[in-house]
Amino acid sequence: MPARINAAAVFCGSRFGNLPAYKEAAEAVGAGLAQAGIHLVYGGGYVGLMGVVADSAIQAGGRVTGIIPEFLEAREVMHRGVTELVVTDSMHTRKQKMFALADAFLILPGGFGTFDELMEILTWKQLQLHAKPILIVNTANWAQGVLAMLNEAVSQGFASPEARGLLEVVPDAAAALQRLELVPRSDSREALEATSRM
Numbered sequence: 001m002p003a004r005i006n007a008a009a010v011f012c013g014s015r016f017g018n019l020p021a022y023k024e025a026a027e028a029v030g031a032g033l034a035q036a037g038i039h040l041v042y043g044g045g046y047v048g049l050m051g052v053v054a055d056s057a058i059q060a061g062g063r064v065t066g067i068i069p070e071f072l073e074a075r076e077v078m079h080r081g082v083t084e085l086v087v088t089d090s091m092h093t094r095k096q097k098m099f100a101l102a103d104a105f106l107i108l109p110g111g112f113g114t115f116d117e118l119m120e121i122l123t124w125k126q127l128q129l130h131a132k133p134i135l136i137v138n139t140a141n142w143a144q145g146v147l148a149m150l151n152e153a154v155s156q157g158f159a160s161p162e163a164r165g166l167l168e169v170v171p172d173a174a175a176a177l178q179r180l181e182l183v184p185r186s187d188s189r190e191a192l193e194a195t196s197r198m
């Protein structure tokens with residue numbers, strides 16, 4: 001079935017993590033997006049799972065846009081093989097551009113930076129700045145800690161069950177790609193207007 005969305009942003013680790021399953025998931029997501037004709041938007045690095053997802057999409061003939069802040073060009077080894085590379089003046093601009101381009105967000109295994117990106121896109125949704133799907137690809141249950149934290153916030157009365165429901169958890173890349181088939185293309189003007197409020 002052809003994909004209805006244009007682009008998905010992938011947030012994931014700048015390291016590989018300890019399990020081979022993490023790299024395999026990044027490969028499957030990159031290749032799967034390309035095969036579905038979905039434009040990959042990601043952080044522009046060559047390192048860790050970020051590089052894996054980009055390389056897999058490129059090898060499968062996909063369109064890949066990397067968005068990287070200038071100060072991370074060396075640290076995250078800016079990927080020069082992507083279709084488009086956007087160098088921003090700050091982390092904030094990077095996030096805004098990734099947000100504006102994407103119709104949906106996939107969160108793959110990662111560390112603190114990935115958690116930050118997840119929380120920001122989730123809290124923007126909680127504030128009704130957007131309504132785009134956010135999917136955690138829970139490979140080998142890597143996200144159990146962050147999910148427990150979110151669930152605990154609901155249990156403690158600091159977040160509503162509705163807010164917790166703004167985030168979907170899927171077990172693997174195949175389920176994520178299947179879910180993306182159901183996502184309608186978002187109105188890019190609405191997305192751009194939303195970024196001006198962030």
Ligand SMILES: Nc1ncnc2c1ncn2[C@@H]1O[C@H](COP(=O)(O)O)[C@@H](O)[C@H]1O
Nearest residue numbers: 012013014015043110111112113114116
């Ligand atoms: N504070 C941050 N805001 C946005 N993005 C960040 C932040 N810190 C790091 N990042 C980026 O996240 C990815 C993955 O980082 P991991 O720590 O490996 O999960 C990387 O591109 C960081 O630049």
